[in-house]
Amino acid sequence: MIVIKREDNKITILGHADYSNKEDIVCSxxxxxxxxTVNACLRLNNKxxxxxxxxxxxxxxxxxxxEITNELLLNMMSLFQDLSSKYPKNIRIESEE
Numbered sequence: 001m002i003v004i005k006r007e008d009n010k011i012t013i014l015g016h017a018d019y020s021n022k023e024d025i026v027c028s029x030x031x032x033x034x035x036x037t038v039n040a041c042l043r044l045n046n047k048x049x050x051x052x053x054x055x056x057x058x059x060x061x062x063x064x065x066x067e068i069t070n071e072l073l074l075n076m077m078s079l080f081q082d083l084s085s086k087y088p089k090n091i092r093i094e095s096e097e
Contacts, residue, residue: 002030004080005094009062011073017090026090029083034058037076041069049073 002015013034017026038060041049048069050061062069077093084091 001089002027002091003094004030004077004084004091006077007095009065011060011077013058013060014056017087019087019090026083026087030080030091033076033079033083034060037072041072044068 002013002017005012005014013030017024017030019026038049038051042051045064045066045068048062048064048066050059050063052059060073062073077095080091081093084093
């Protein structure tokens with residue numbers, strides 16, 4: 001299961017969806033959403049977020065907290081929420097906000 005946790009200005013993504021052994025559309029969707037958002041944030045302001053990915057854990061920290069970065073990260077969390085409602089056995093969202 002992928003666990004996506006939001007606390008204050010930090011979002012962590014950990015785990016694997018285990019939807020399928022061959023083509024895991026859930027993991028692919030989470031990755032696409034995450035990479036698109038990270039790239040957009042960094043393209044607009046390369047100091048807006050701190051991004052770390054060690055292959056097992058992704059940590060995104062909102063540094064500048066500007067309106068555009070906030071909206072992009074909020075949109076990402078909204079997309080994750082939609083995905084988790086369709087695949088509740090594969091994605092769990094935890095939020096402390």
